[in-house]
Amino acid sequence: FSINMSQLQLEDELGKGAYGTVRKVLHKPTNVAMAMKEIRLELDDSKLNAILMELDILHRAVAPEIVEFYGAFFIESCVYYCMEYMDAGSLDKLQAAGVPEDVLGRITGAMVRGLKFLKDELQIIHRDVKPTNVLVSRRGGIKLCDFGVSGQLEKSLAKTNIGCQSYMAPERIKGESQNNIGTYTVSSDVWSLGLSMIEMAIGRYPYPPETYANVFAQLTAIVHGDPPELPEHYSDDSRDFVARCLHKVPELRATYAELLDHPFLRADRKRSVDIAKWVEEALEHRDRKMAEERQAKMLQDTVSA
Numbered sequence: 563f564s565i566n567m568s569q570l571q572l573e574d575e576l577g578k579g580a581y582g583t584v585r586k587v588l589h590k591p592t593n594v595a596m597a598m599k600e601i602r603l604e605l606d607d608s609k610l611n612a613i614l615m616e617l618d619i620l621h622r623a624v625a626p627e628i629v630e631f632y633g634a635f636f637i638e639s640c641v642y643y644c645m646e647y648m649d650a651g652s653l654d655k656l657q658a659a660g661v662p663e664d665v666l667g668r669i670t671g672a673m674v675r676g677l678k679f680l681k682d683e684l685q686i687i688h689r690d691v692k693p694t695n696v697l698v699s700r701r702g703g704i705k706l707c708d709f710g711v712s713g714q715l716e717k718s719l720a721k722t723n724i725g726c727q728s729y730m731a732p733e734r735i736k737g738e739s740q741n742n743i744g745t746y747t748v749s750s751d752v753w754s755l756g757l758s759m760i761e762m763a764i765g766r767y768p769y770p771p772e773t774y775a776n777v778f779a780q781l782t783a784i785v786h787g788d789p790p791e792l793p794e795h796y797s798d799d800s801r802d803f804v805a806r807c808l809h810k811v812p813e814l815r816a817t818y819a820e821l822l823d824h825p826f827l828r829a830d831r832k833r834s835v836d837i838a839k840w841v842e843e844a845l846e847h848r849d850r851k852m853a854e855e856r857q858a859k860m861l862q863d864t865v866s867a
């Protein structure tokens with residue numbers, strides 16, 4: 563069946579990205595809660611139709627580690643894309659206190675299986691692996707979203723800036739500056755995976771913008787500096803796993819099959835980890851911090867009044 567706007571009841575905004583807004587919606591005919599992403603594109607109908615056709619492959623992306631796709635449509639020059647609603651949101655909002663090693667292992671395992679599925683079954687390279695594109699449910703589900711299936715959509719998004727939080731592998735940053743987009747291979751996603759793992763562990767992006775004079779200096783550090791590492795209180799296995807992802811030379815990075823066979827993920831499969839409990843604590847931590855910030859701001863406003 564196909565989805566259209568008249569079937570949807572708009573609810574809360576879930577977040578904003580570089581290209582548009584994501585809202586919670588209710589699909590009235592089925593009573594299913596969905597997340598609807600709005601992408602504004604100044605394109606003619608034939609291009610928009612081409613994008614919808616390319617997005618259709620998403621109906622085949624069915625796996626436990628992949629966010630379900632429900633359908634897409636366009637109105638005027640906006641593409642609307644409906645997917646499974648994940649009720650604990652993205653990892654970037656849950657990682658502030660730092661993700662403990664056993665939880666990190668479970669999340670990493672899901673990411674590697676999801677990425678391997680996309681590559682092996684659908685010949686898709688994700689191209690945008692980062693904590694905001696890993697979604698979590700309160701029941702403990704961990705799923706990937708926002709992978710690049712539509713070349714037409716990708717081209718239309720016209721990346722104007724790489725942003726101050728680049729998860730791009732060194733070879734991609736170099737390729738970009740030489741206007742060479744052909745350098746993207748599956749190992750570039752492996753770099754982004756390793757970088758995301760460090761971000762989850764320390765609760766912030768590993769190349770903090772405030773330590774660099776500008777974006778150029780930051781990108782130079784990614785391309786020419788030593789790759790970052792997991793903090794020392796993480797196990798040797800987990801630190802080795804990340805090092806296998808963050809080789810500067812793409813050919814030396816581990817493959818997904820090698821990563822699944824690494825002691826870090828083999829250990830993960832042998833223990834039980836309560837993700838639902840961790841999600842509950844992470845959400846509480848986030849709410850507490852937000853309340854504290856609100857209170858601090860109120861206090862400041864009263865003092866300055």
Ligand code: ATP
Binds near residue numbers: 576584647
């Ligand atoms: P970027 O635009 O750089 O890729 P992003 O991934 O944060 O950044 P969006 O993909 O537009 O941007 O998503 C915005 C926010 O909406 C996300 O950070 C996430 O918190 C939330 N979100 C996205 N999809 C879902 C979903 N299916 N369920 C619940 N929340 C979602």
Ligand code: MG
Binds near residue numbers: 579695708
């Ligand atoms: Mg996203």
